[in-house]
Amino acid sequence: MDDPGGVEPADAELLAAHVAGDSEAFGELFDRHRDRLWAVALRTAGSPDDASDALQDAMISAFRRAGSFRGEAAVTTWLHRIVVNACLDQHRRRKNKPTTMWIDTLHDTAHDHDAMANRELQIELERAMTELPDDQRSAIVLVDVEGYSIEEAAAILGCPAGTVKSRCARGRAKLAKRLSSVRNPDADNAVLRQRQAGDGQ
Amino acid sequence: MSDEQDVRDLLARLPSPPMPPAVRQQILARLAEQQAPVAPVVPITRIHRRRLNGLLIAAAVAAFAMLMSVTVQSPSGPVTASPAPVIKAGALYQSTDFVPELQQRFRAAPAAVGPTRTFADSRQGIQACTVAVDAYGSVLSVDTGSYDDVAAVVLVTTYLPDTQYEEVWVVTPRCGPGDDLVMRHMVYDVDNSTANL
Numbered sequence: 001m002d003d004p005g006g007v008e009p010a011d012a013e014l015l016a017a018h019v020a021g022d023s024e025a026f027g028e029l030f031d032r033h034r035d036r037l038w039a040v041a042l043r044t045a046g047s048p049d050d051a052s053d054a055l056q057d058a059m060i061s062a063f064r065r066a067g068s069f070r071g072e073a074a075v076t077t078w079l080h081r082i083v084v085n086a087c088l089d090q091h092r093r094r095k096n097k098p099t100t101m102w103i104d105t106l107h108d109t110a111h112d113h114d115a116m117a118n119r120e121l122q123i124e125l126e127r128a129m130t131e132l133p134d135d136q137r138s139a140i141v142l143v144d145v146e147g148y149s150i151e152e153a154a155a156i157l158g159c160p161a162g163t164v165k166s167r168c169a170r171g172r173a174k175l176a177k178r179l180s181s182v183r184n185p186d187a188d189n190a191v192l193r194q195r196q197a198g199d200g201q
Numbered sequence: 202m203s204d205e206q207d208v209r210d211l212l213a214r215l216p217s218p219p220m221p222p223a224v225r226q227q228i229l230a231r232l233a234e235q236q237a238p239v240a241p242v243v244p245i246t247r248i249h250r251r252r253l254n255g256l257l258i259a260a261a262v263a264a265f266a267m268l269m270s271v272t273v274q275s276p277s278g279p280v281t282a283s284p285a286p287v288i289k290a291g292a293l294y295q296s297t298d299f300v301p302e303l304q305q306r307f308r309a310a311p312a313a314v315g316p317t318r319t320f321a322d323s324r325q326g327i328q329a330c331t332v333a334v335d336a337y338g339s340v341l342s343v344d345t346g347s348y349d350d351v352a353a354v355v356l357v358t359t360y361l362p363d364t365q366y367e368e369v370w371v372v373t374p375r376c377g378p379g380d381d382l383v384m385r386h387m388v389y390d391v392d393n394s395t396a397n398l
Contacts, residue, residue, distance in 0.1 A: 023236050027229055034228075038220035052224045053387045059228050060388075063235050093335055093386055125211055144212035169205070176204035179211075 011075035019067050026063050033076055036146065037083050043141045044087035046130050051087065058086035073155050080142075080156045088134050121179070128178040136171030139164050144172070234390070288313045288321055292346035294355065294371070299348075300389060303369065307342055307357060307391045317345040319354050319374035330376035331358065334383050338368055345374065348384055360388050367391040 009017070011032070017025035030037075041051040041058075062082050069078055129137055135157075142153040143164065150168075154161040290313035292306050320326035321343045331340060338359035345354050348371045360366040371385040 027232055030228065030232065031225075034225060035217070035219045038224070039217040042218065048221075048224075049385065052227065053385070055224070056228050056231055057388050060231060060235065063232055090386065093383060121211065122215055125208075125215065140212065144209050145215055145217070147213070172205045172208045175208045175212075179208065180204070 012071060015066055015069055015075055018063075019069075026066065029075070029079075030059060033079060036076075037079065040080060040141055040146055041083050041087050043126075043129065043145060044084055044138050045090050050090045054086040054090040055083060057090075058083040061086070077152060077155045081158065084138055084142075084156055088138065091134060124179060125175065128175050131178075132171050132174060136167045136174070139167035140171045140175075143168050285324070286327060286340040287342045288317065289342065289344040290317050290346065292344050292355070293350075294346060294348045294353070296349050296385070299385070303355065303357075303389075304391055304393060306344055307367075308393070310344070313345070319345050320377050321345055321354055326377060327356075329378055330354075330356065330372060333377050333379075333381040334370055334372060334386075336368065336370055341367060351384070353384060357391055365390060 011029060014025045014029040014032075018029070037055060037058075038051065041055045042048065045051040045054050058079075062079055065082075069075070073081075129140065132140070138157060139153060142148045142156060143150060148156070150161045150164050154164045157164060289306060289310045292302065292310070294302055316322045320330050327340055327343060330336075334356075336356060336358045340356060340358050342357040343354060344357075347353050348355070352374050353371050354374055354376060356370040356372060358368045358370070360368040366388050367390070369385070369387050369389055369391060370383055373380055373382050373384070376382070
């Protein structure tokens, strides 16, 4: 893309240039959004392999369907919708398969106690997210992790805003329940001690 | 602070890993493949169309006759006729060079002789595997061997949404009811058909 003025073309302009035959436009559009698309794909698909395969399929699909983009939504919304659908399809196809737990890579060199505790909590949270139903996980990934508005997430997921809200709420409730023991291990220990004391009497 | 708000705060603080360079390169390479020039579209003239109509009618009659013969011969009810997959044996795939190896094997490798001691030994076994993994297309090729040093079978099926591509499934040798493990799945132009248009 020629950009003599130094001003970056808008996403829609890049897509239009791609449809018009600009061989570099789509690659530039992909590069512009790749990290965010990857983050969504990784958590929606559940593993790096699935995310990679799904993202490849999604980008090929977007590349080929660009001519049908009518501009009713933002280009990023359209791209995310294709990626999320590809990831969910991939996840559905590969149900019950063992996955590379990318979450394990979160283990890093956290030195102080607080940082390690926080990292453990994040790992537990990521694990818990993989166990959520697809619809709840995809809503939470978009709204709570990636920071999309409810309306944007609804446009990406192709459902009413109210549905996104309720999916998020149900998913958060499940995550909170799952995390309660990690966040408050003393409470569990206290219950355990009480039970042991009761058994001893 | 409520539990829900607490979870939201935690979710918002989760790190977002950037796309690995290898994944970016793979995607850009596949996008570049899409840029490959295609043969010019030749408009169908009236003579062509008449000839085409004749061919289509002949093909329909032949397909109907074939379907009838299969239905009559089948002892266990009607069966949809589909081309027999080519079964190959022995490929030791690695994830690192999976795609070029697969393309080479798909186009050039000789068919296996004798049983392969996997579900691919029988047509029913292949069909059961495709049902187990939700592979909807027709099976084009079955390659028994290994994937990253693990015994595996690579199925290539037609990709229904877009006939230019094939769907690839890396499954276990026991694929079927009770074993729907898919080690890798992707949609790819395995037979390089875009280059041959």
